[in-house]
Amino acid sequence: xxxxxxxxxxxxxxxxxxxxxxxxxxxxxxxxxxxxxxxxxxxxxxxxxxxxxxxxxxxxxxxxxxxxxxxxxxxxxxxxxxxxxxxxxxxxxxxxxxxxxxxxxxxxxxxxxxxxxxxxxxxxxxxxxxxxxxxxxxxxxxxxxxxxxxxxxxxxxxxxxxxxxxxxxxxxxxxxxxxxxxxxxxxxxxxxxxxxxxxxxxxxxxxxxxxxxxxxxxxxxxxxxxxxxxxxxxxxxxxxxxxxxxxxxxxxxxxxxxxxxxxxxxxxxxxxxxxxxxxxxxxxxxxxxxxxxxxxxxxxxxxxxxxxxxxxxxxxxxxxxxxxxxxxxxxxxxxxxxxxxxxxxxxxxxxx
Numbered sequence: 425x426x427x428x429x430x431x432x433x434x435x436x437x438x439x440x441x442x443x444x445x446x447x448x449x450x451x452x453x454x455x456x457x458x459x460x461x462x463x464x465x466x467x468x469x470x471x472x473x474x475x476x477x478x479x480x481x482x483x484x485x486x487x488x489x490x491x492x493x494x495x496x497x498x499x500x501x502x503x504x505x506x507x508x509x510x511x512x513x514x515x516x517x518x519x520x521x522x523x524x525x526x527x528x529x530x531x532x533x534x535x536x537x538x539x540x541x542x543x544x545x546x547x548x549x550x551x552x553x554x555x556x557x558x559x560x561x562x563x564x565x566x567x568x569x570x571x572x573x574x575x576x577x578x579x580x581x582x583x584x585x586x587x588x589x590x591x592x593x594x595x596x597x598x599x600x601x602x603x604x605x606x607x608x609x610x611x612x613x614x615x616x617x618x619x620x621x622x623x624x625x626x627x628x629x630x631x632x633x634x635x636x637x638x639x640x641x642x643x644x645x646x647x648x649x650x651x652x653x654x655x656x657x658x659x660x661x662x663x664x665x666x667x668x669x670x671x672x673x674x675x676x677x678x679x680x681x682x683x684x685x686x687x688x689x690x691x692x693x694x695x696x697x698x699x700x701x702x703x704x705x706x707x708x709x710x711x712x713x714x715x716x717x718x719x720x721x722x723x724x725x726x727x728x729x730x731x732x733x734x735x736x737x738x739x740x741x742x743x744x745x746x747x748x749x750x751x752x753x754x755x756x757x758x759x760x761x762x763x764x765x766x767x768x769x770x771x772x773x774x775x776x
Contacts, residue, residue: 463598463606470595470607471614477592485587486622488569489520494541496522499530501555503605504547504612511545511616518620519629527555535562543569545619549591549608551579560584573612589615646733646775650726653735653773654754654763655681662687662761665694665716672697672715683751685761686719692759695719698751725755728762736775739767 454462489496496515500508508524515522525534535558538544544563546556551574560581563570572585575593582588591611598606661679663672663686676684676697686695697719702710705718726735741748754763 466596466598467607467610470592470611473592473595474611474614477590481587481589482618482622485571485589486619486626488571488587489543489545489619490623490626492521492541492543492569494521494539494543496520496545497538497542498522498524498545498547498616499527499556499559500547500612501527501553503609504549504553507609507612507616508545508547510613511547511620514617514620515623518624519627520620520623525559527553527559530562531555531558535559538562538568540566540568543571545571545573546581546585547573547612547616548579548581549575549605549612551576551581553581556581573615575608591615646731646736648732648773649728650730650732650735650752650754650765651728651763653732653769654728654765655769656754656763660753660761660764661685663697663715664688665714665719667715668711669713669715669718670711673702673711681751681764681766684715685723685753685764686715687761690758691761693723693725693753693755693761695721696723696753724749724752725759726752726765728754728756732770732773732775735765736767736770739770 496512498508498512498515499505505524505526512522512524523537525537530538538559544559546560548556551572557580560570562568564584570585570587572581572588573591574582574585574588575591576582577588577590582590591608595607595611596602597604597608659679661676661681661684663675663684665686665688667675672684676682682699684697685693686697688694695716697715701718701720705713710718724738726738735752739749739752750767752765753761754765756762
């Protein structure tokens, strides 16, 4: 279908607002708190209506977006454009290559950014946004899939799209005038999140994948792997069960972790000596005793591929643990120590 710009000299066609207006108006004289609650409950009601109204068009839209060999190109004008930027950013950060193209800039050269293999996601509450006309026509000319988030089933955009995701007409703008985009943009944003999460689920996107796109900040720190933060090699404080405690104490002091891992003849971790063990074993003959008599068996461990966030959880007594610890030994599949992780390493990485 060819999409053309409206004739500026023609009288505008009378059409109802895509979402209800006056019915959602706030009575005059209400307090600020009442107005705020009205806005939130109105938008929440709109979200419930949208969720109930979803039909087979949603999985068709997800399938089109998932089949893209290129990028998902999101576009919208005004408030819909601001929503579109967020949707594109969410998709890009969750495994779906996406970018935002401003519809007005598209008409002045940026259509060249939209190429074979791309899928276009156009957003317009009215479905008659003039600035989208050239972009929509571009998709029809070159056979690019077009998904629309739109408020009117009979609008130009809805009729042009391969799949149109309709905002429910029963939802009302929270603005007392029924004019300012409020509920409509909330629904657009939520529907964009639904598409992004559905795509994420389809792709089997994991926490590790998420870390690849979020290396900075506290979230990025939680998604680092233990092997990126642990101490390895000669830094690991280790001893055998027959080592005298006099020598063990010197080694504990040298390594500065406040503990000592104990390994058997095969190099497997069988115990740990901590400051607490020393206090419990305090006696005149402590220095002469072998490490094996002082150690605590079955120390808490973690694998090198585990996420740093999981390590912090274990240190805090998670996963059914009964005690909090400050050090975890990192072990391989054979329970041989390959590293040691201190809570200070997690603090330096920004986890806590």
